[in-house]
Amino acid sequence: MANHTLGRNGILLALFVAQGTQLVLGTDYRWNRAPWDGRLFNVEVPEKLAIEPNLYLTMGGPSNSFLVPFLARGSGFVNFSGGYALGPDGANASRVRAMIERSTPHLRVLVSGESIYPDAALREPRQTDVDDILRTFGLRVDMNDCETITVQGLRPSVWRAFDSSMPAPPMHGYKGQFTSCHLMADTRDQSQEAAARRAVDAVLNRLEDACPALFRPPRPQTEHVNQVWLRFYGATDLTAWVSQGEVKFASAVRDTRDVFVGREDAWAERPLPLECGRRNGIYFATLTQAGP
Numbered sequence: 001m002a003n004h005t006l007g008r009n010g011i012l013l014a015l016f017v018a019q020g021t022q023l024v025l026g027t028d029y030r031w032n033r034a035p036w037d038g039r040l041f042n043v044e045v046p047e048k049l050a051i052e053p054n055l056y057l058t059m060g061g062p063s064n065s066f067l068v069p070f071l072a073r074g075s076g077f078v079n080f081s082g083g084y085a086l087g088p089d090g091a092n093a094s095r096v097r098a099m100i101e102r103s104t105p106h107l108r109v110l111v112s113g114e115s116i117y118p119d120a121a122l123r124e125p126r127q128t129d130v131d132d133i134l135r136t137f138g139l140r141v142d143m144n145d146c147e148t149i150t151v152q153g154l155r156p157s158v159w160r161a162f163d164s165s166m167p168a169p170p171m172h173g174y175k176g177q178f179t180s181c182h183l184m185a186d187t188r189d190q191s192q193e194a195a196a197r198r199a200v201d202a203v204l205n206r207l208e209d210a211c212p213a214l215f216r217p218p219r220p221q222t223e224h225v226n227q228v229w230l231r232f233y234g235a236t237d238l239t240a241w242v243s244q245g246e247v248k249f250a251s252a253v254r255d256t257r258d259v260f261v262g263r264e265d266a267w268a269e270r271p272l273p274l275e276c277g278r279r280n281g282i283y284f285a286t287l288t289q290a291g292p
Contacts, residue, residue, distance in 0.1 A: 030153075042152035043070040049147055049180060055103035056180065058082075058110045059133060060159045064178065067110075067149060076103075077110070080137070083234060085221035087136040100137060107183040109134060109141060113158040114148060114177040116141060122166060125179070129161040131186070132225040135193070138186050145182035150175065161226035163243065197222060200229040200242050203267040207240060207247060211276035214238060214249070214283050238283060255282045262287055 001008040030036060045067075053074030058064055063079040078096055080086040087093040100107060109130060116130055117123045131140045154176035158169055201222055208215040216235040223230055230241035240249040247267055248258045262272050276285035 041066060041070075041154065043067065044150040044152070045070045046147040046149070049149070052106065054106045054108045054180075055099055056108050056110045057134070057137075057139075057183070059130065060112060062112075064110065064112070067151075067178065070149075081133045081223060083232065085223050085232065087221060093137075097137065100139075105182075105184075107139065108180045109139075109183055110178055110180045111159040112156075112176070113179055116143070116146060116179050116181055118143070123169070124161065124164065124166055125159045126161065129164075129225050132161075133223060134183065135186055135190065136223075138190070139183045140186040142182040142184045147180050149178040149180065151177070161228075162223075162230055162239070162241070163226060163228050193224065197224065197229070199268060200264075203242055203247060203264055204229075204231055204240060206267050206271045207249075207261065207274075210271055210274045211285055213278075214276050214285060215240060236283065249283075249285070251283055259283075259285060261285050 001011075028036075049071055051072050053072040056071075056075065056077050058077055058079045059081045060079075061082045063077060063082075065077050065079075068075060068077055076099070078086070078099065080096060086096055111125050111130060113125050115123075116125050116127055119126050119128055127141055127143065134140055153174050155174055156171045156176045158171075160166075160168065204222060205219065208218045212218065214236055215231075215233050215238060217233065220231045220233065223232075228241050228243040230239055232239050237252045237254070238249050239252060240247070242264050245264045247261050247264055249261065250256055250258050261274065266272060273288040274285050275288050276283070278284070
């Protein structure tokens, strides 16, 4: 509208008036229908957590570190399982183990949800799933010492194990809850799990080497939860896993359907040839010849 100055300016003025009207009439409340005055988060912390400093091992994609200012001074968070898994080997693992040793016995886990449930309850998060991940650092949940943190004005969420078959609980309103339980040493023999981890790592390493364009960055930590061994690749939003003798992967954002890429025993015996890449924005991988 270079030659229609009056019309152009009139349209711009109308747009600015409309935007100003929206700001005046539509911004009394935040996105969660809470007013702007007061604290951004209304956090209710049990007295025990407010006065006793702890090291919290948090699970899930979000670190939930916004809770730290409401806890006892000296508390700390380590998001060891989620978007970037930590342990059990390497420099990061050594750092986390040193923090755990220094903070013992003031150790707690933090997961989203109103409680950590025994398996018989058929609700999530389940104790065995949480313990699966904590076993990486030789810890397990003390179900006799759990507390619930409530956040008004936060959309609720529940931590769920990967590939869980249980239906997600209904979520209503803006009342989020987090469960924190004391942690104690897991003294069970872990030699069998360590051997299984080495075997699965060899399989997933070969999968990465067969298709470096998909599984990036390579060699992330392998997590074991809900009888599934899995790795998350943050650069491509893919999760690869080994379960029930099969190797699969799926995208967290593009196409959530499972992609089968061979049998675990075949990958354990030798690398398998893959044709892989991205087509129409969707990652794909197919075996170019049948494995044994």
